[in-house]
Amino acid sequence: MRLSSRAMGISPSPTLAVDARAKELASAGERIINFGVGEPDFDTPENIKEAAAQAMSRGMTKYTPVPGILELRKAICEKLFKDNGLEYQPGEIVVSCGAKHSLYNAIQVLVEEGDEVIVPAPYWVTYVEQIKLAGAKPVVIQTRPENGFKILPEDIVQALSPDTRLLILNTPSNPTGSVYTVAEIKALAEVLITAGIWVLSDEIYEKLIYDGARHTSIAAVSPEIKERTIVVNGVSKAYAMTGWRIGYAAAPAGVAKAMTGLQSHCTSNPDSIAQAAALEALRGPQQSLSTMVAAFAERREYILQRLDQVPGIKCGRPGGAFYVFPDVSAYFGRRLNHTTVASGTDLAALLLEEAKVAVVPGAAFGDDRFVRISYATSFENIKEGLNRIATVLCG
Amino acid sequence: MTDIARRVQNLPPYLFARIEQLIEQKKSEGVDVISLGIGDPDEPTPEHICREAARQINVRENHQYPSSAGMLAYRSAVADWYARRFGVWVDPKNEVVSLIGSKEGIAHISWCFVDPGDTVLVPDPGYPVYAGGTILAGGNIHCLPLLPENDYLPRLEDIPSDTARKAKILFLNYPNNPTAAVTREGFFDEVVRFAREYDILVCHDAAYIDVSFEGYRPPSFLEIQGAKEVGIEFGSVSKPYNMTGWRCGWAVGNKHAIEVLGRLKSNIDSGVFQAVQYAAIAGLNGSQQCVSRINGVYRKRRDMALAALGEIGWDITPTKATFYLWLKVPKGFTSESFAEHLIDRAGVVVTPGTGYGNYGAGYFRISLTLSDALLQEALKRLKSTLGRVSF
Numbered sequence: 001m002r003l004s005s006r007a008m009g010i011s012p013s014p015t016l017a018v019d020a021r022a023k024e025l026a027s028a029g030e031r032i033i034n035f036g037v038g039e040p041d042f043d044t045p046e047n048i049k050e051a052a053a054q055a056m057s058r059g060m061t062k063y064t065p066v067p068g069i070l071e072l073r074k075a076i077c078e079k080l081f082k083d084n085g086l087e088y089q090p091g092e093i094v095v096s097c098g099a100k101h102s103l104y105n106a107i108q109v110l111v112e113e114g115d116e117v118i119v120p121a122p123y124w125v126t127y128v129e130q131i132k133l134a135g136a137k138p139v140v141i142q143t144r145p146e147n148g149f150k151i152l153p154e155d156i157v158q159a160l161s162p163d164t165r166l167l168i169l170n171t172p173s174n175p176t177g178s179v180y181t182v183a184e185i186k187a188l189a190e191v192l193i194t195a196g197i198w199v200l201s202d203e204i205y206e207k208l209i210y211d212g213a214r215h216t217s218i219a220a221v222s223p224e225i226k227e228r229t230i231v232v233n234g235v236s237k238a239y240a241m242t243g244w245r246i247g248y249a250a251a252p253a254g255v256a257k258a259m260t261g262l263q264s265h266c267t268s269n270p271d272s273i274a275q276a277a278a279l280e281a282l283r284g285p286q287q288s289l290s291t292m293v294a295a296f297a298e299r300r301e302y303i304l305q306r307l308d309q310v311p312g313i314k315c316g317r318p319g320g321a322f323y324v325f326p327d328v329s330a331y332f333g334r335r336l337n338h339t340t341v342a343s344g345t346d347l348a349a350l351l352l353e354e355a356k357v358a359v360v361p362g363a364a365f366g367d368d369r370f371v372r373i374s375y376a377t378s379f380e381n382i383k384e385g386l387n388r389i390a391t392v393l394c395g
Numbered sequence: 396m397t398d399i400a401r402r403v404q405n406l407p408p409y410l411f412a413r414i415e416q417l418i419e420q421k422k423s424e425g426v427d428v429i430s431l432g433i434g435d436p437d438e439p440t441p442e443h444i445c446r447e448a449a450r451q452i453n454v455r456e457n458h459q460y461p462s463s464a465g466m467l468a469y470r471s472a473v474a475d476w477y478a479r480r481f482g483v484w485v486d487p488k489n490e491v492v493s494l495i496g497s498k499e500g501i502a503h504i505s506w507c508f509v510d511p512g513d514t515v516l517v518p519d520p521g522y523p524v525y526a527g528g529t530i531l532a533g534g535n536i537h538c539l540p541l542l543p544e545n546d547y548l549p550r551l552e553d554i555p556s557d558t559a560r561k562a563k564i565l566f567l568n569y570p571n572n573p574t575a576a577v578t579r580e581g582f583f584d585e586v587v588r589f590a591r592e593y594d595i596l597v598c599h600d601a602a603y604i605d606v607s608f609e610g611y612r613p614p615s616f617l618e619i620q621g622a623k624e625v626g627i628e629f630g631s632v633s634k635p636y637n638m639t640g641w642r643c644g645w646a647v648g649n650k651h652a653i654e655v656l657g658r659l660k661s662n663i664d665s666g667v668f669q670a671v672q673y674a675a676i677a678g679l680n681g682s683q684q685c686v687s688r689i690n691g692v693y694r695k696r697r698d699m700a701l702a703a704l705g706e707i708g709w710d711i712t713p714t715k716a717t718f719y720l721w722l723k724v725p726k727g728f729t730s731e732s733f734a735e736h737l738i739d740r741a742g743v744v745v746t747p748g749t750g751y752g753n754y755g756a757g758y759f760r761i762s763l764t765l766s767d768a769l770l771q772e773a774l775k776r777l778k779s780t781l782g783r784v785s786f
Contacts, residue, residue, distance in 0.1 A: 001508065001563075001596050001651060002563075002594075003507060003508060004505075004506065004507060004509055004563075006506055006510070006532075007506065007507045007508070007658075038460075052452050052670075053449045056440070056448060057449075061439060061440040061445075061637065061641060062435050062437075062637075062639050062640045063640055065415070097495055098664060098665050100664055101664045104664070108402070108403060108531070109400055109403050110398065110400060111400055113511075133506065133659075133662060134400070198398075240458055242458065242665075243457050243458045243459045243461060243669055245667070245668050254398065254399065255399070260412075261403065261406055261408065261409060264412045265527035265528070266498065266502040266524075266527075266531075267496065267498060267642065268496060268498055268642065269642070270642065271668055272640030272642075273448070273640070273641065274671075
């Protein structure tokens with residue numbers, strides 16, 4: 001049974017090795033502090049769980065329309081209008097099994113074999129794998145920490161070729177936490193309109209934003225760019241619902257229809273009960289969201305302060321998400337605990353073995369001068385984890 | 396729209412999406428539509444399964460990412476079910492992967508083994524997703540005609556050997572949608588020999604393996620000696636436990652194929668909500684009385700339909716499995732014109748056979764997934780609209 005060339009092209013996940021080793025150590029009885037997590041450590045709010053249970057007892061256990069129940073798509077339209085100033089009709093919304101699935105549908109629908117897709121690095125690794133799966137070529141643009149890891153219009157111009165089809169934009173960003181300002185987004189939009197390329201705008205971390213920063217959806221800055229944008233969002237991060245697997249895309253009707261067509265062949269509707277839960281998340285009280293964001297803000301403040309005290313670690317001040325993304329390259333070439341550190345991957349391995357702290361090496365995001373530290377874990381864990389990191393790195 | 400990638404443009408409109416639209420349109424015109432179209436069980440999900448889901452919804456761990464391969468507890472429940480149900484041993488760690496319904500695996504397995512230009516052997520008539528997944532991966536479809544004179548089993552000996560050599564996947568589906576046919580003794584053995592000879596992955600869709608009547612027990616493909624070396628089997632909780640909306644299924648069998656499918660799909664989705672996996676476990680591990688009960692319901696409806704259709708002029712051998720009936724269209728009609736005639740004159744939706752491929756021409760499918768009362772009413776309407784049919 002020979003594999004397809006696509007299947008052979010799929011890279012093994014670079015985070016997997018760290019993850020596997022962390023689990024091994026944990027099952028051997030070590031207390032691992034896990035800074036690797038990519039999801040809120042909060043419970044799904046009560047009202048949402050209750051809505052799911054009610055949906056079940058109402059018998060909402062059968063197929064729903066492929067792009068999701070109409071009421072949920074209406075609620076998504078209301079949300080996009082209220083939060084993002086975007087006007088969409090329910091026919092332009094496709095609900096899928098998580099934002100990852102929405103991204104997959106979007107890329108499959110827009111990208112041909114041989115097309116190029118611009119991906120700013122550091123990036124979430126799944127973008128690259130999904131682009132390859134569509135037979136297209138990821139064109140990676142390295143951003144710079146001095147620019148807050150944000151691409152500039154001229155970066156796009158430089159990366160353009162006749163085959164460029166799409167740009168993937170992720171704000172707030174995983175892994176860097178960067179948040180683009182309105183002015184920055186507008187400048188990008190202008191270049192994209194001139195170039196005639198599409199934008200896939202991953203806005204899943206939208207609600208996790210600090211220091212009074214505001215999230216801007218690129219689709220909101222002009223009608224011209226809205227016609228070339230697919231907005232992807234979901235309930236996972238904002239409502240602590242990663243497990244429920246509900247994401248959505250908003251796109252021009254033709255693209256939304258094609259995404260629905262694809263989804264009808266590949267998965268049918270997303271889980272009917274989780275759809276009811278997502279509806280309650282969007283329409284119900286938003287109190288638990290502000291509580292969660294306040295907790296993240298406090299942890300972020302603390303983690304930045306502590307990292308600032310570790311010599312050799314350079315860390316910007318990310319405006320969103322629940323990650324910090326420090327530059328650890330000052331340690332490269334240094335011998336720590338009998339090993340010479342040459343990369344973020346080495347440092348992550350060292351921290352796991354010696355400090356029993358799991359962080360994700362920057363290699364997973366296309367830049368191994370960095371590591372990603374998630375603060376989606378308890379304050380006590382953060383404190384203990386940073387104590388351990390400081391002990392190992394400062395000797 | 397020129398902006399849409401060719402692979403998606405090449406997909407035919409999904410049959411049931413089209414039927415749904417037609418139903419909506421007729422309803423909005425004020426027609427009192429009864430659908431015999433889609434195979435979506437009308438009965439509720441059994442209570443013990445819903446109770447378990449309701450309990451698991453409150454468990455904190457379940458609010459977080461599932462693994463895309465599925466919880467080991469889920470994969471073990473599937474493996475145990477295979478052992479109990481078929482006497483087939485599969486390793487839950489390496490030979491089982493969770494799916495967002497069996498459709499997900501059927502649609503994505505071609506990504507794993509089919510390069511543009513490769514051939515896939517697709518039964519015709521057949522579930523449209525076999526062809527859909529092939530088209531997405533850029534593969535070529537070679538149709539295997541399922542004909543009544545062969546009891547709707549493909550004749551493997553008719554496949555030209557150069558085609559077989561180019562083929563990467565063979566899709567099969569017994570009990571069969573749409574024809575309601577079942578496999579015969581010895582057929583799966585032939586399949587294993589054929590797949591070995593030509594190095595083809597057999598993908599057996601067993602979505603209806605639990606829907607059967609009067610003591611008939613549909614076999615698993617994996618019961619056959621050597622099947623695990625050449626094939627995988629897709630299954631789901633949708634049909635036996637009335638859980639179509641929940642989207643939960645599995646692929647089981649060949650370790651290599653399961654590993655690749657699991658790795659590939661980790662780039663497409665992040666797995667099945669764990670509360671749903673626990674609900675499925677409750678279904679698989681719990682008393683199977685709910686399955687016998689629902690099969691009793693379908694059998695009764697089948698008999699109702701056979702009697703009424705017999706009076707109109709159809710001569711049908713009682714089906715052994717699935718909740719479908721595959722029927723010839725009367726003289727003077729094509730599949731499409733007959734389906735149209737019924738919706739216009741009787742307000743009854745049936746699925747035209749051509750929706751399942753060219754060899755479905757001259758046939759239509761009805762699904763028994765509606766209440767006895769509605770079915771009775773639909774049959775009454777057919778009788779008064781059609782009177783007596785000939786072929």
